[in-house]
Amino acid sequence: MQQKDKYKALFCNPNWDYQTLEAADEITSRIGKEYLKLKTYPNQIEIVTSEQMLDAYSLIGLPTSYPHWKFGKDFVMNQHNYTKGRMGLSYEMVINSNPCISYNMENNSTCMMVLVIAHACQGHNAFFANNYMFLDWTSADSIVDYMGFARDYILKCEEEYGWEEVERVLDAAHALMNYGVDKYKKPSKLSPREENERLRKLTSIKRENYNELLRTLPAAANAQDNGGKQQRAKKMLQEPEENILYFIEKNAPALADWKREIVRIVRKVSQYFYPQGATKVMNEGFATFTHYHIINKMYDEGYVNDGFMLEFIKSHSGVLYQPEYNSKYFSGLNPYTLGFNIFMDIKRICEEPTAEDKEWFPALIGKDWLEQLHFVMENFRDDSFILQYLSPKVMRDMKLFSIADEERKKEYEISAIHNERGYRRLREQLSQQYDRSNLxxxxxxxxxxxxxxxxxxxxxxxxxxxxxxxxxxxxxxxxxxxxxxxxxxxxxxxxxxxxxxxxxxx
Amino acid sequence: MSNIIDRRKNSKGKSTNNRQKFLRRVEDQIKKAIPDIISQESITDSQSGGKVKVPVKGIDEPSFRHDGQSGKKQIVKPGNDRFNEGDKIPKPEGGGGGGGRGKGSNSPEVTEDEFTVVLSREEFLKYFFDDLALPNMVKKYMESTVTYQMKRTGYTKDSVPSRLNIKSSFQQSLGRQLALKGAFEQKLKLLQAKLVASKNDEDKVALEAEIEKVVKQSKTIPFFEDVDLRYNNFERVPTPVTSAVMFCIMDVSASMGQHEKDIAKRFFTLLYIFLTKQYKEVELVFIRHHTQAKEVNEEEFFHSRESGGTVVAPSLELMQKIMRERYDERWNIYCCQASDGDVWSREDALNCRRLLQGEILSAVQYMAYIEINSGGEGDLWQAYKELRSESNFSMRNIHEVHQIWPVFRELFRKKSEMSEV
Structure with a gap:
């Protein structure tokens, strides 16, 4: 009991210190584990200044990355907007790595710190550690080291071949960043040590096979080589290849080896970020769902007082603010809101289904909500998640409607609204909106x-x-x-x- | 299990390298903006860098994208308040991109059109000088870093024996001895008073022994102890190479219009930047003249409207006077004179030449005369012609802004020749 009072005193003091953070991490971890049954990576919580947050923004959260002007551009733009007051910085940023690194702003109040730790270090962390997209397409264990390898390699290339040429290759590869993923084939895991090993082997094979005499026999050697190449090329394109970066890396006829390597690095990075783009709604929705439950539980157990809760509710509803389509603040659907609403509704359907729910979600009725929550979180991505679980109630609550915009017509047409006739079409259309191929x-x-x-x-x-x-x-x-x-x-x-x-x- | 790290102490500037790469990318656009910055700011402001607006050109990143207007799209939006299925809404005229932004992004993206880069002073100067197409040697010369000097700064308690300062150590020792002696003497006095007062023999013996001990102690106060030692302290301090003063002399007679003044201002700015690169301290003296010469501040120098006829010689005399009064030979004196070349009488022009030949040219590092007019040679030009061979004098005729650079190139050439000698 005394212990609890001590925690309460910490959490109710608007100024936090190391102890507060440790306590917040301890309590949220315990509740996350016991109450929500979350499995997470270990956390690495970093407290950063606004400048450091800007740095983190431009590298999309990665602690290191290879040098490129694009990151500088993002930095300059963010910095300008931030100092001009046009843009606020988020309270936290978290990356998919093991340990899971999260950056928390130093000027967060205690309440925000607790919220952010529950949100990022439990919610996002658990999502990274369990969702199939992240498990299949990224290697949380090695990404940080891999980026270190990438940086070193690019720096070495800059030294050896000049920055102009390196920048040229990176620019070109970046243009294809969206085409560096095998959507259906699961990629192999990353390992910087293996990468280095592979490179060393490649050079040593070349060195061993190098023969001054052969070089003087161009015609014969070439003919043979051409034959081999043709065969390979024939083999390489039996089916269309969606991973253009991969195709270039393996098959570009005249690309220097070091350039191939750079293309490979960009491809690996794009692959690492692929799941994030495909699970924005789910990821944010789940993290919001998590912090909402953890903090309410903390209140129930008496760790925080009413003042804390007031501040929490204010921030929480700020996160979930969804301006309506005709508001001047409207900038699309808020992924936090959409995701949170769907997850909350899954819980509701499990616990208190209505007649409508019984018709729409027979599989959820009477099930344990926590089990279902985990199942959904682990096995879906945005488009399938919406297609499967967006309920009529959420559509009604958010008053969703769909507009058809056809090039040839002079008018927009409302193609579906939140009514009996429209639910299924609305759901399908929203799902498509989050389908990658639509973007x-x-x-x-x-x-x-x-x-x-x-x-x-x-x-x-x-x-x-x-x-x-x-x-x-x-x-x-x-x-x-x-x-x-x-x-x-x-x-x-x-x-x-x-x-x-x-x-x-x- | 969790690891909490306070990163706030870590160095900032993780993005510096990438930022540099980006600046390199938009270099041309920054360079184009430099002249604007100069003309808009005060001479000394050029030290603080500036903001440069960079158009989107050259920094967009291409990728395959859908044409926003083509095809069939379905956009789902929240907050339906009036629509029913099948309702039709006319598309806005021209473009019809009304529903185009339905991507569902959470962060309102700021358009890149308003891209502004803020340059630090160093960066600003780098581009500024790049524009001048300086030869590398001269660049290095101008970017030369501050020299350091070991300078005495007080005393320290801890250092090497060779730096022992005997005088202040001895002062410390004296002080300590006095203080200790005083304490013992007080004790002695007390004991002696007790001795006189005591009647008991046993006490007396004890007191006498005590007194003897105190006397012995007071005589054996050590002369030097570790706490007394003081060493000379040295610190590396940047030393200004030297100081420089720059005289700006400008003709403000009726014949000098806004355009002429603008050219003069840019010229002065450049010289000022050039000098601040070399010297720690640069003072500016503004002298304007029509029939009378007067020392004024910068604001008045460039903006006040006062005009009349032109007599030049008094301004040089005033400069001479100020030089004598305020700036001795430790100062590097630079002078630049801007005029439209018109003078009241030929006599005046000859006077000017005499003044330069006499005291001024031998005292200044460099003097530049720029004549701002578009036609022919002014009287002053005629008179100064003879001085052309002087190593620290140059003159130019300028009537457009871009002609300023060549004058400077000449200045740098002379400068580097001089330093080679």
Missing amino acids: IPNIQVTGVDRHATNTLYLTHYIQNERKLESENTKKTLEQIRYLWGFPVALHSKNKLGVNEQSFECA
Whole structure:
């Protein structure tokens, strides 16, 4: 009991110190584990200043990264907006690593600190450690070391080949960042030691096989080589390849080895961030759900007083603020709100189902909400999560409606609203809105002209009649042209396989 | 299990390197903005850097994107207050991008059009000088770092024996001895008074023994102890190479218009920056003249409207006077004179030349005369022509802003020649 009073005194003091943080971590961990049954990575909680937070912003939270002007640009932009008061900094930032590193702002009040620790160090952490996207596509154990390897490698290249050339390669690879993921194949795990090992082997094989005499026999050697290459090329494209970076890394005819390596690094990084883009709603929703439950539990158990709760409720509702479509603050759906609402409704359906719920979610009725929560959190990503679990009640509460915007029509049309007729369509459309292919054009490698020009053929599969923005497409093709080393052509094909748009970069 | 780390003490500037890379990327645009900064700010302000607006060009990152207007889109929004299925809403005229931003981003993104880069002083100067296309040697010369000097700064209790300061150590020792002696003497007095007062023999013997002990103690106070020792303390302090003063002399007669003044101001600014790179302290003296010469502050120098005829010689005389009164030979004196070359009479121009030849040119490091007019050679130009061969004098005719650089190039050339000698 005395112990509890001590904690209460700590949490009710608006000024926090090391002890407060330790206590917050201890209590939230215990409640997370016992009450919500969360399995997490160990936490590494870092207290940072606003400047350091800006640094963290520009590297998307990674403690290190390779040098590139893009990060400098983000930094300059954020810094400017921050000092001008146009942008606030978030209270925390957390990255998917083991141990799970989270950055907490030094000027958070005690209440915010506790909230943030419950949110990031329990909520996000548990999500990283259990969701299949993160488990399959990222290696939390080695990402920090891998970024160290990447930085060192790029620095070495800058030294050896000059920063201009390195920057050129990075720019080109960055343009394809969205095309560095195998959506269906699970990638192998990262390890900086193995990467280094692989590099060393590669050089030693080359060194061993180097033969001055062979070099003087270009014709014969080439002929053989060409044969091999052709065979390989034939093999390499039996099916369209969606991972363009991978294809270039493995098959670009004239790319220097060190450039291939850089492409590989960018590909690995893009792969690391892939799950984050695909689980924004779930991740934030789950973390918000977690902090909401942990802190309420803390209140129930008597660790915090009413004043603390008032501040908490204010911050919590601030996070969940969803401006309506016609508000001047509206900037799309708030992922925190949407995710939190769906998770809360899953709990409600398990506990107090209505007749409607029984019809919509027969599988949830009468189940243990915590078990269901874990199942959902582990096995879905945004689009499937919404498609499966967005309930009519949430749609009604948020008053969702859907607008159809067709290029050829002069008017927008309301295609569905939150009523009996609209629920399913609304849900499907919202799910599509979070589907990656809706945001990122579906472009794949479909061919290489191996006989004459070495031209790389890309195909854009048009969906919903959405075309490519031509200025950007041309620029991006130039970047691919640089990496590939030979002409690149892109054709946009519609459902019938007819070309609608063509771009070429000779 | 958890690890809590206070990172606040860690060094800042983790992004410095990337920021530099970014600046390199937009270098051209920054350089273009430099002249604007100069013309908008006061001469001494050029020391604090400035803000540079950088257009989006060159910093966008291409990627495959959908054309925002094409195709069929479905956008889900919250907060329906009036719509029913099948309702139609006319698209806004022109573009129809009304529903375009339905991506559901949480953070309101700031458009890149308003991209502003704030440059530090060092960065500002770097670009500023880059523009001048200085040869490397000169650049190095100008960027040369401060020299340090070991300077005596008081005493310290802990150092090497060779730095022992005997005088102050002895003072400490004296003080300590006096203080201790005083204490013993007081004790002695007390004991003696007791001795006189006591009647008991046993007590007397004890007291006498005590007195003897105190006397012995007071005589054996050590002469030096570790606590007395004082050493000379030295610190590395940056020393200004030397100080410099810059005389700005400008003709404000009616014939000098706004454009001419603007050119003069830029020229002065440049010289000021050049000098602050080399010297720790640079003082500015502004002298303006029409028929009379007057020392004024910067504000008045550039902005006050007062005009009349032109007599130049008094301004040089005033400069001479100020030099004699305030700046001895330890000062590096720079002078630049801006005029439209018109003078009242030829006599005046000749006077000026005499003054320069006499005292001024032998005392100054460098003197530049710029004549701001678009046609022909002014009277002053005619008169100064003969001085051209002097190593520390140069003159130029300027009528557009971009012609300032060549004058400076000449200045640097002369400067480096001088330092090579």
